Amino acid sequence: MKLLKTALLLLLLCLVFHTCEKDDICVDGDTPQLVIGFYDFEDREVLKEVPTLIIRGDDGSDTELETISFVANDSNTVSLPLRPTMAATVFILSQNPTPNDTTTVNTDTISLTYETTDKFVSRACGFVANYDNVEASFTTEADDGNWIKDIEVIVPLIENSNETHVKIYH
Numbered sequence: 001m002k003l004l005k006t007a008l009l010l011l012l013l014c015l016v017f018h019t020c021e022k023d024d025i026c027v028d029g030d031t032p033q034l035v036i037g038f039y040d041f042e043d044r045e046v047l048k049e050v051p052t053l054i055i056r057g058d059d060g061s062d063t064e065l066e067t068i069s070f071v072a073n074d075s076n077t078v079s080l081p082l083r084p085t086m087a088a089t090v091f092i093l094s095q096n097p098t099p100n101d102t103t104t105v106n107t108d109t110i111s112l113t114y115e116t117t118d119k120f121v122s123r124a125c126g127f128v129a130n131y132d133n134v135e136a137s138f139t140t141e142a143d144d145g146n147w148i149k150d151i152e153v154i155v156p157l158i159e160n161s162n163e164t165h166v167k168i169y170h
Helices: 002-019
Strands: 034-039 053-058 065-072 077-080 088-095 106-122 126-140 150-153 166-169
Touching: 053 077, 126 150, 126 166
Parallel strands: 034 166
Antiparallel strands: 034 077, 053 065, 053 088, 088 106, 106 126, 150 166
16 A cells, blocks of 8 residues: 555656746847948948937827837947838938037938748747848938938848848948
């Protein structure tokens, strides 16, 4: 009888430990962001800082998207989130060479189109969105011309946030 109790206890312990799983921790399961580098229009290989850059997301309605707001002083690279549920994202980039003077703000709009593909990473991370066939264009928002002179997609497949995907020349 004692042997039967011991065997049942061992069987029960084996079943308990068999149903336990290791804790999955998601280490690399983030959806990548678009990395934009700002370059000199005259020397296209030289990074060029943008004084007092303000970036806002635009969803096509009259309301501003406060969640995609970015202010940088003397920045030459920014990372921005794309909308994984849409085929396009629009950003309004305002450049102000003198931070305390609001009359010299020059605003341009960049439009990004892409195809979203979901990639399974792991059980802990689930799916992440990758962006393929990225295309970019820009339009002016001011009468004094564009501060952005050209835009170029360097990496049309966005799988990580470790490299520059788009170059903006100014």
